[in-house]
Amino acid sequence: MFLKVVLRRFLTFLPTVLGIATFAFVLGHATPGDPAYAALGIDLEGYSGVDLEEVERVRKELGLDQPILIQYINWMWNALQGDFGRSYVNDYIVMDAVLEALPNTLYLLALTMIFAIIIGVSIGMISAVYQGTVGDLLARLISIIGVSTPVFWFALILILIFAYSLNWFPIGGSVEEFGAKALVLPVASIALHPAALIARMTRSSMLEVLSHDMIRTATSKGLFRGRIFFVHALRNAINPVVTVIGFQTGNLVGGAVAIEVIFTMRGMGELLISSIHDKDIIVMQCAILVIGISFALINLLVDLIYLLIDPRIRF
Amino acid sequence: MLGDNKRNISSSYLSTNKSWLNFKENLKIFFDKKLNIFSFSLVVFLIFIAIFAPVLAPYEYDIVNPSNALAPPSLEHLMGTDTTGRDIFSRVLHGTTTSLSLALTTIIFGLLTGVSVGAISGYFAGIVDEIIMRIIDVFMSIPGVILALAMVSILGPNPVYLVLALSIRRIIQFARVTRGVVLSIKELDYISACHAIGVGHIKIIFMHVLPNCIGPIIVLSTVLIGNVILMESTLSFLGMGIQEPTPSWGTMIAKGNEFLTFAPWVSVSPGIFLFLTMISFNLLGDGVRDHLDPKDKVAT
Numbered sequence: 008m009f010l011k012v013v014l015r016r017f018l019t020f021l022p023t024v025l026g027i028a029t030f031a032f033v034l035g036h037a038t039p040g041d042p043a044y045a046a047l048g049i050d051l052e053g054y055s056g057v058d059l060e061e062v063e064r065v066r067k068e069l070g071l072d073q074p075i076l077i078q079y080i081n082w083m084w085n086a087l088q089g090d091f092g093r094s095y096v097n098d099y100i101v102m103d104a105v106l107e108a109l110p111n112t113l114y115l116l117a118l119t120m121i122f123a124i125i126i127g128v129s130i131g132m133i134s135a136v137y138q139g140t141v142g143d144l145l146a147r148l149i150s151i152i153g154v155s156t157p158v159f160w161f162a163l164i165l166i167l168i169f170a171y172s173l174n175w176f177p178i179g180g181s182v183e184e185f186g187a188k189a190l191v192l193p194v195a196s197i198a199l200h201p202a203a204l205i206a207r208m209t210r211s212s213m214l215e216v217l218s219h220d221m222i223r224t225a226t227s228k229g230l231f232r233g234r235i236f237f238v239h240a241l242r243n244a245i246n247p248v249v250t251v252i253g254f255q256t257g258n259l260v261g262g263a264v265a266i267e268v269i270f271t272m273r274g275m276g277e278l279l280i281s282s283i284h285d286k287d288i289i290v291m292q293c294a295i296l297v298i299g300i301s302f303a304l305i306n307l308l309v310d311l312i313y314l315l316i317d318p319r320i321r322f
Numbered sequence: 323m324l325g326d327n328k329r330n331i332s333s334s335y336l337s338t339n340k341s342w343l344n345f346k347e348n349l350k351i352f353f354d355k356k357l358n359i360f361s362f363s364l365v366v367f368l369i370f371i372a373i374f375a376p377v378l379a380p381y382e383y384d385i386v387n388p389s390n391a392l393a394p395p396s397l398e399h400l401m402g403t404d405t406t407g408r409d410i411f412s413r414v415l416h417g418t419t420t421s422l423s424l425a426l427t428t429i430i431f432g433l434l435t436g437v438s439v440g441a442i443s444g445y446f447a448g449i450v451d452e453i454i455m456r457i458i459d460v461f462m463s464i465p466g467v468i469l470a471l472a473m474v475s476i477l478g479p480n481p482v483y484l485v486l487a488l489s490i491r492r493i494i495q496f497a498r499v500t501r502g503v504v505l506s507i508k509e510l511d512y513i514s515a516c517h518a519i520g521v522g523h524i525k526i527i528f529m530h531v532l533p534n535c536i537g538p539i540i541v542l543s544t545v546l547i548g549n550v551i552l553m554e555s556t557l558s559f560l561g562m563g564i565q566e567p568t569p570s571w572g573t574m575i576a577k578g579n580e581f582l583t584f585a586p587w588v589s590v591s592p593g594i595f596l597f598l599t600m601i602s603f604n605l606l607g608d609g610v611r612d613h614l615d616p617k618d619k620v621a622t
Binding site for chain 2: 019022023026027029030034037038039151152154155156157158159160163164166167171256257258260261264265268269279280283284291295298299302303306
């Protein structure tokens with residue numbers, strides 16, 4: 008039964024990946040400009056001495072003279088093998104750049120998520136357990152402020168305070184250079200938003216569970232309060248929180264783009280932005296494909312975790 | 323079974339629809355909460371600024387004065403000046419107009435398109451629904467900012483295209499919510515009755531099905547405005563949104579990033595306004611959601 012559900016979920020994953028790939032392909036072809044000219048490094052505007060034979064040769068070499076359907080199939084086939092060719096603009100193998108950038112981003116996002124879950128769940132728990140007190144009010148205030156603060160602006164404020172004024176952390180720079188210190192400000196900036204949302208969700212979900220009879224029973228049995236909150240209540244309140252975490256991964260990627268640009272970190276977001284600025288279409292296509300597939304994979308993973316922690320939906 | 327279904331719907335959607343008719347009473351309950359009055363006043367204040375920015379701003383937003391570049395905040399320039407000596411306060415006020423008008427256009431466009439798509443998908447079901455849902459799945463699996471970035475990079479950073487790029491995600495969100503409501507409504511007896519007396523599909527959709535979506539759609543629209551403002555400013559921050567000299571908070575914050583050490587006001591001031599706008603719309607959105615959709619049916 009369980010396997011069947013997992014299998015069914017996998018079957019919806021495949022068309023999604025196909026769709027993302029098609030989107031990336033269409034994106035490349037919808038972008039204005041002739042890739043053959045781009046490959047030769049020719050800027051069309053105000054350039055008269057174009058060697059048309061040379062352009063024709065490059066076009067043939069890149070397979071741009073073939074019908075669009077053949078190009079699509081070829082592109083898909085190559086993409087499946089991880090071969091996206093060389094960047095026109097910066098002359099590197101596209102897949103190498105992606106493989107260098109992707110782990111950095113995933114690492115950053117994983118750290119952020121762990122941090123956000125710890126902070127968010129704690130604030131949410133405090134808020135729910137001490138409902139109606141000053142602590143609750145403060146926790147709710149923090150979470151509404153967290154949801155409303157733009158990630159990139161928050162990062163600049165953090166830099167201003169902790170990097171320039173207090174000089175505690177470096178601005179940008181790699182982990183090799185500064186160690187874990189280099190990651191503190193980026194992680195803190197991206198985590199703000201998901202932590203706030205997780206806190207809100209944990210609070211409302213906990214409040215609902217705490218009103219159940221089983222909590223009253225547990226209390227009347229004289230169980231230790233911490234055990235009631237962490238074992239009995241949290242276990243039942245965690246499902247909606249997992250859903251929020253799943254929803255948030257997409258927003259995280261959006262935040263990560265701006266943060267990677269601010270802190271000049273090598274990552275998928277920075278790669279995507281620089282490829283858009285350079286009009287480097289192949290890199291852009293590849294970046295969007297890889298980001299899309301990773302994101303779809305994360306969603307798949309969240310769904311599977313959901314299956315594991317909530318047996319009720321294994322119908 | 324049918325009875326259950328009916329009770330469920332009447333307790334959430336139909337009741338909002340009914341109370342929607344008692345508009346005044348509904349507003350009174352809404353404004354009984356002090357927080358709602360507060361957030362609503364803030365939003366009204368921001369809209370006021372957005373409309374009257376040209377009158378309120380002490381300077382023109384695009385008048386450069388290089389001799390007074392990067393001046394710190396003073397009585398003359400409340401938020402200081404930027405690299406070309408433009409008054410930041412005036413630009414921030416004009417930025418309100420840019421942000422709010424873009425967000426509003428995006429929401430209206432997303433709402434109209436999304437509701438139509440969702441209604442068609444949910445009402446006709448079958449193969450149409452299947453195709454639309456698969457396309458939606460694909461777009462849902464690309465993070466919003468990435469999707470918008472991709473669109474802007476093809477279309478170019480022009481305000482009209484920017485609205486298009488920002489709308490795609492909204493269209494999907496509106497379509498999903500509408501589809502959900504339509505699916506649950508169209509099985510009800512009164513719709514079968516409509517079919518029986520020969521009411522046309524279009525009339526059924528607009529007169530009898532869609533009014534049930536008003537509650538969830540109002541909730542979604544208010545909740546999403548803050549989202550759209552954030553996404554627009556993120557795109558502008560990355561240089562892919564509103565272009566100079568049109569004032570936009572995101573672009574202004576990005577400009578200030580270069581001189582954060584010696585002129586922090588260039589980035590900080592527009593950010594404060596962006597933050598205030600976000601918090602007002604988020605609070606209002608929360609209030610509206612608690613009021614119309616207490617069970618949190620509209621996932622964003």
